[in-house]
Amino acid sequence: MAAPKELRVSKDRKLLTVTFAGHQPFELTAEFLRVVSPSAEVQGHSPEQRVTVPGKKDVEISKIEPVGNYAVRIIFDDRHDTGIFSWDYLHALGREKEERWNAYLTDLAAKGLSRG
Template sequence: MTSPTELRVSKDRRTLTVTFPGHAPFTFPAELLRVLSPSAEVQGHSPEQRVTVPGKKDVAIMKIEPVGHYAVRITFDDMHDTGIFTWDYFHTLGHEQDTRWQSYLDELAAKGLSRER
């Protein structure tokens, strides 16, 4: 996967825009990145272990650090920082954002959880 040409955090720290060469930018809400973090803490080590993370509607991005030439580590203001967001993951998430977000909302509803803290 080609590296993005730009990663830009919004002034309010609530969105991250990722631009790949020859592609329209993907804009990700911080909440989406937090609840779909590729970390073992969220994803588990198998699909059955995946965790539905509630209460992150107001989460913000504190910092982004490069990991080699293939990814970044995002630190959120709830101190979650174990997800390594690869370029492939951003690309896939960009194309599947609407579907994955709806699945997340459906999981919250099915489990009686809320986006609010």
């Protein structure tokens, strides 16, 4: 996947709009990006180790840093900064946003956790 044409953080720091050439822009909330972070802290080293991250409803994007020509590091205001979001991963998140978000909400409910 080629680099996006544009990455734009909203003024309130709660939304990242990602635009890839030939595609409609994807709007990804900071909360969504934080809870699906590709970091080992969230994803673990196997599917069994994946963590359901609660309480990120109000998280914001503090900063975005380029990582080579293939990704960005998104730094959140809760100090999470270890997720490297490749262009492929961001594109997949945009395409699968609803499915992944619903799976997250289901996991939260099953574990008795909340977004707030």
